[in-house]
Amino acid sequence: MFEFVMPPAFILITGAVLVALARPAMRPIFALLAPLVTLYAIWQVPDGVQLTTTFLGYQIELVEGGALRRMFATVFAIMAFGGVLFAFRQSKWYELSAAIIYAAGAIGVSFAGDLITLFIFWELMALFSTVVVWCGGTERARAAGIRYAIIHLTGGLILKIGIEGLYVATGSLEIQALTLESFATWMIFIGILINAAAPPISAWLADAYPESRPMGGVFLSAFTTKTSVLALILLFPGQPLLIWIGLFMIFYGIIFALLENDMRRILSYSIVNQVGFMVTAVGIGTELALNGAAAHAFSHILYKALLFMSAGAVMYQTGVRKCSELGGLFRTMPLTTVCGIIGALAISAFPFTSGFVSKSMISSAAGYEHLGFVWFLLIAASAGVFLHAGIKFPWFVFFQKDSGLRPPEAPWNMRIAMILFSAACIGIGLFPNLLYGLLPYPVDYEPYTAEHVVSQLQLLLFAGLAFFVLLPLMKRTETLSLDVDWLYRRALPAIAVRVDRLLTRAAAVLNQVADAAGVLFVKGFKQGSYRYFSSRAPMGITALWMAGVLALFLILTLIL
Amino acid sequence: MSPEREQAIREGAKHWLVQPKTIRLLWWVSGVILALTVIAQIWIHIHAYFSVDGLLGFYAAFGFLSCVAMVLFAKVLGWVLKRPDDYYDTPAIRSEESSDDV
Numbered sequence: 001m002f003e004f005v006m007p008p009a010f011i012l013i014t015g016a017v018l019v020a021l022a023r024p025a026m027r028p029i030f031a032l033l034a035p036l037v038t039l040y041a042i043w044q045v046p047d048g049v050q051l052t053t054t055f056l057g058y059q060i061e062l063v064e065g066g067a068l069r070r071m072f073a074t075v076f077a078i079m080a081f082g083g084v085l086f087a088f089r090q091s092k093w094y095e096l097s098a099a100i101i102y103a104a105g106a107i108g109v110s111f112a113g114d115l116i117t118l119f120i121f122w123e124l125m126a127l128f129s130t131v132v133v134w135c136g137g138t139e140r141a142r143a144a145g146i147r148y149a150i151i152h153l154t155g156g157l158i159l160k161i162g163i164e165g166l167y168v169a170t171g172s173l174e175i176q177a178l179t180l181e182s183f184a185t186w187m188i189f190i191g192i193l194i195n196a197a198a199p200p201i202s203a204w205l206a207d208a209y210p211e212s213r214p215m216g217g218v219f220l221s222a223f224t225t226k227t228s229v230l231a232l233i234l235l236f237p238g239q240p241l242l243i244w245i246g247l248f249m250i251f252y253g254i255i256f257a258l259l260e261n262d263m264r265r266i267l268s269y270s271i272v273n274q275v276g277f278m279v280t281a282v283g284i285g286t287e288l289a290l291n292g293a294a295a296h297a298f299s300h301i302l303y304k305a306l307l308f309m310s311a312g313a314v315m316y317q318t319g320v321r322k323c324s325e326l327g328g329l330f331r332t333m334p335l336t337t338v339c340g341i342i343g344a345l346a347i348s349a350f351p352f353t354s355g356f357v358s359k360s361m362i363s364s365a366a367g368y369e370h371l372g373f374v375w376f377l378l379i380a381a382s383a384g385v386f387l388h389a390g391i392k393f394p395w396f397v398f399f400q401k402d403s404g405l406r407p408p409e410a411p412w413n414m415r416i417a418m419i420l421f422s423a424a425c426i427g428i429g430l431f432p433n434l435l436y437g438l439l440p441y442p443v444d445y446e447p448y449t450a451e452h453v454v455s456q457l458q459l460l461l462f463a464g465l466a467f468f469v470l471l472p473l474m475k476r477t478e479t480l481s482l483d484v485d486w487l488y489r490r491a492l493p494a495i496a497v498r499v500d501r502l503l504t505r506a507a508a509v510l511n512q513v514a515d516a517a518g519v520l521f522v523k524g525f526k527q528g529s530y531r532y533f534s535s536r537a538p539m540g541i542t543a544l545w546m547a548g549v550l551a552l553f554l555i556l557t558l559i560l
Numbered sequence: 561m562s563p564e565r566e567q568a569i570r571e572g573a574k575h576w577l578v579q580p581k582t583i584r585l586l587w588w589v590s591g592v593i594l595a596l597t598v599i600a601q602i603w604i605h606i607h608a609y610f611s612v613d614g615l616l617g618f619y620a621a622f623g624f625l626s627c628v629a630m631v632l633f634a635k636v637l638g639w640v641l642k643r644p645d646d647y648y649d650t651p652a653i654r655s656e657e658s659s660d661d662v
């Protein structure tokens with residue numbers, strides 16, 4: 001054991017800088033070691049505030065330990081390691097480096113003891129995740145990255161307004177449970193929810209993530225939304241509004257994923273869906289529900305990364321991203337297929353996978369609180385997850401029809417990363433106490449009762465039956481679905497152009513009117529002036545002038 | 561998989577998994593498993609949070625029906641929201657020369 005010396009996030013940032021500066025041969029070593037050293041450091045952070053410093057005249061708490069914080073930081077570090085392992089031979093150094101700093105931002109948020117520290121690391125994530133999107137290298141990635149950055153910087157600004165308002169009102173920057181009673185706390189709430197891909201702007205996620213490279217997507221799937229789940233657990237536990245926001249996200253994710261053809265966009269919508277489960281759990285707010293939210297975030301990061309890895313491996317090997325052009329890949333990519341299926345089973349919460357032991361806590365919490373409506377929707381959504389991610393993704397990518405594609409199996413480093421994460425998904429499913437031991441509240445919950453297993457199997461297998469019965473209705477079409485992003489990608493530019501042209505026309509008309517008026521005036525003044533000023537002007541006009549001049553004198557004498 | 565078999569698959573031989581015989585067998589096996597999960601409820605009592613969720617086959621029926629509902633809802637929504645996937649590839653604003661209107 002050694003003394004706590006340095007914030008874990010700084011260790012990871014140092015690693016990222018070393019990756020950028022090192023000789024190419026040394027880069028993988030730094031990239032792989034940095035998350036492991038960080039993971040070790042995370043477990044050396046004791047409970048309570050560990051490190052305070054002064055920043056712009058404020059006392060800030062760079063590191064505050066706690067079970068919940070360590071748990072999130074742990075999974076972020078594991079994720080960083082798995083992502084690097086998946087990517088290090090294929091990614092450019094700057095993609096790798098940016099992704100590692102992005103992970104460091106997430107770990108920094110996890111340990112943030114006050115709102116300023118939280119905000120700084122929050123923005124660090126926004127900046128470097130944008131770089132990861134840009135690494136996609138295409139025109140679409142460039143545009144999507146700019147939209148992504150605008151949304152997140154705006155979200156950051158809203159969060160900052162809230163933090164400043166809170167400080168002015170209360171003088172405290174502590175991270176503690178807040179209530180939605182002032183403008184400032186609302187701003188903080190909205191700022192955090194923007195990162196959680198909550199409505200109405202869930203669209204940024206499925207817009208940006210699928211434009212990254214196959215490797216970048218693995219990192220993007222993990223950090224942003226889950227840090228905001230952590231922030232919600234810390235700042236707004238038991239806020240009832242979150243239940244409805246979460247339920248909306250759950251069904252939004254399912255429906256849009258059902259409509260989608262791009263495989264990584266299906267997975268992106270399913271991130272919104274899964275984060276919806278966590279947000280709902282934070283809204284329920286009991287110890288079991290908050291444990292469920294944290295546990296689900298942990299297992300979600302692992303299986304969602306695994307899904308993005310298998311989709312990424314397919315994309316890397318084939319260059320194809322549309323389900324309508326994929327299919328039948330199980331023939332030549334058996335390992336990727338098996339790992340993709342394990343991820344799909346885990347996200348569907350199949351018994352003996354990680355999703356089962358975490359998600360059942362959330363629906364049980366709703367049941368124990370007798371939130372009937374919420375419970376029935378959560379159960380329907382659990383069936384829907386199997387439908388849109390659990391079967392749809394593996395079926396259309398690896399089975400379906402024979403697309404004629406015969407790509408070789410993924411490179412060895414990708415295979416190892418997928419095997420490790422598959423093992424983690426099943427390991428947590430078989431030994432749930434590994435996960436439960438990390439949770440913030442004591443766990444008095446037994447996932448593996450016969451009734452849990454039977455009811456979950458009934459639910460999922462009949463959802464599967466529904467999929468194959470309704471398969472003709474789910475024929476892939478080469479389409480995308482309009483979303484709120486249509487407003488700022490199409491409607492707003494169209495309105496702006498209309499306004500611009502209207503103003504141009506108005507300006508032209510105004511110019512003409514002014515021209516004509518000027519001509520009239522000049523004509524009248526120049527050519528008609530003899531009528532008023534000359535000796536030929538009528539007597540009356542001269543008298544009027546005299547009266548005017550006299551009146552002026554009178555007024556001047558009165559004033560002066 | 562042996563190299564010869566792999567070669568054969570590359571040349572388009574039917575994988576055992578997609579042969580009609582296997583697929584028929586899979587349907588039968590799945591049907592039996594589905595039935596078993598419902599029948600198991602006779603011996604395993606499922607504790608009900610509310611009332612209907614304790615009924616025999618509740619999870620099966622509810623799961624199946626909610627999936628049907630979601631697929632149909634998505635289908636209907638798709639008529640409104642679906643666009644060709646190059647929809648956003650054309651610039652948002654057409655240039656002044658090509659047209660007066662947006």
